[in-house]
Amino acid sequence: MSEQPILLVEDNKDDVELTLMAFAQGRITNPVVVARDGVEALEYVFAEGRHAGRNTREQPVVILLDLKLPRLGGLEVLERLRADSRTKYIPVVILTTSTEEADKIRAGDLHVNSYVRKPVNFDAFLEVARQMGLYWTLLNEAVPPRW
């Protein structure tokens, strides 16, 4: 059985590259699927549009979701995922630079699994990425896919 992917929802190319770099340095071996906006993230999860025909039994081990995204924002994506019985147990981690209390409260209301701030300092970010990867890919016991 191939390793479940990590879904990274991020529009900033720099951030994508740095995150991938951090995962590589943290020895996270799971494949990373990148969605550039909220719409694409939902298409991937529900195997629609650009990701039509994808095997829906293979759901992300964790979704790393930025808040500020083109078209559909991170909180809206989270809302759609939680509203659907097939996706409501997929672990979602908000990975953002925003420390707005309102965002945290809203994400909490939508049953986010974790809220992580991206540090500016790259050394700190490496540590964050490494710990997150280890936790969600190795330690966390996920609910099996509901398809």
Added chain:
Amino acid sequence: MSSSSSIGRKLGWLSVVSSGAALLAASVALLFFQLQEERSRMLRRLETIGDLIAFNSAAAVDFNDAEAANTMLRSLETRPDIISAGIVVNGRMFAFYGEDLRSADRDGLLRTTAGYQLTNDDLTVFRPISSHGRPLGTLFIRSSLQDIGQTWRRFAATTGVVAIPALLIAILIARLPQRAIARPILNLASLAVAVSERKDYSVRAPVERSAAEIEQLVSTFNHMLTEIQRQHVEIQAAQTMLEQRVADRTQELHQRTEQLEAQGRELAAANKELESFSYSVSHDLRAPLRAIDGFSQALLSGYPGRTLDERGVHFLERVRAGTQKMSNLIDDMLDLARVTRRTLERRDVDVTAVSEEVAAELAKRHPDRHVHCEIEPRLRASADSQLLTIVFENLLGNAWKFTGSRKDARVEVGKLSNGGKAVFYVRDNGAGFDMAYADKLFGVFQRLHDESQFEGTGIGLATVKRIIARHGGSVWAEAAEGAGATFYFTLGDNS
């Protein structure tokens, strides 16, 4: 007009009753006098007749000739008013003329003394009969009082004929002053009604000849109307002015409310803008910084076939230090903005516990430092606990920072009472500052120290000031260069 009759009618009745009463009294007095007169006249006449018959019948009595005596008495027939007559001798009826007498009457007539006896119907006169001074008996003559009754009726008729026209004349005469008195008063009454009903204060009562008091009443009434009219005009003017003023004020208020509402909307819009601005700052400004730092780090850790020399490493480290500083600045700026936006939630806060926690966190973050920290026990205040924590983070953080060069660093947290007001303070024995620049202490980006000596963003004390201001308190500092600094603050009235 109303249940009570008008003054005119009352005055009319008054004159009728008074003149009627006067006439009646006069008539009664006159009648009484007339009756007395008639009665005494009748008495004298009967006495004269009695004396005459007594003289003429003396011989008949003396000779015991009853026949002669009866004949003498019968001569009274010519006088129709005489009912009966008799001669009493030795308590016995010697001779008698006229109607039969009742026995009770008869006993009353058997008297011997002279005089008279008056009843409702008749008058009886008693005269002595004597001869040469020797008493022989008594004569009585009884006369009916019908004549007097006739006299009375005649008199009443005459009085009626005279009194009624007299009364009418009296009424007519009485009407003259009555009109003079009643008319002005009636005028006044109808005028008062008109004034009270129509609120027309311009009318005046006509001034005419009348009693002095009435004239005075009318002129006083008119004077009063003039005064009322003047005051009415004044009140109306004042009212109009007041109404105008109220309208003006209302208009002004309306405008001001609109202005305020517009300002409120602008403010809300500005706030919204500020919020989205700080949101963008927190998100968008950090992302490129992270890229700069991340790729610098990637360069530093090297990539296949290339390594940087010492100068290259130095430059990249300068770049990374710059990004870190900028990141701190952004964080502090956002904190400052957040302090302003946050709603204040006052509750009872354990100030001692808050400052101890902050001090413990500082000690953990600077394990190489040894700072003697003295915090007064049981300090409490009514404040927003999160915001108060930020205050102590900044004040204690500064105390830690500025005592950095001292081996015997001391930091103190306590409370003073200034006229019943709680004043909290944070004191250190650090670098202090020149009081000449104290006013710049709480401004944003204001620093009193060289950055190479004490690092910082220059936002911390501005944040403290804003938090204290939001509590309605004040913050100030006392210091001397090289001799430490003390920061004092109050937390408003509720503390």
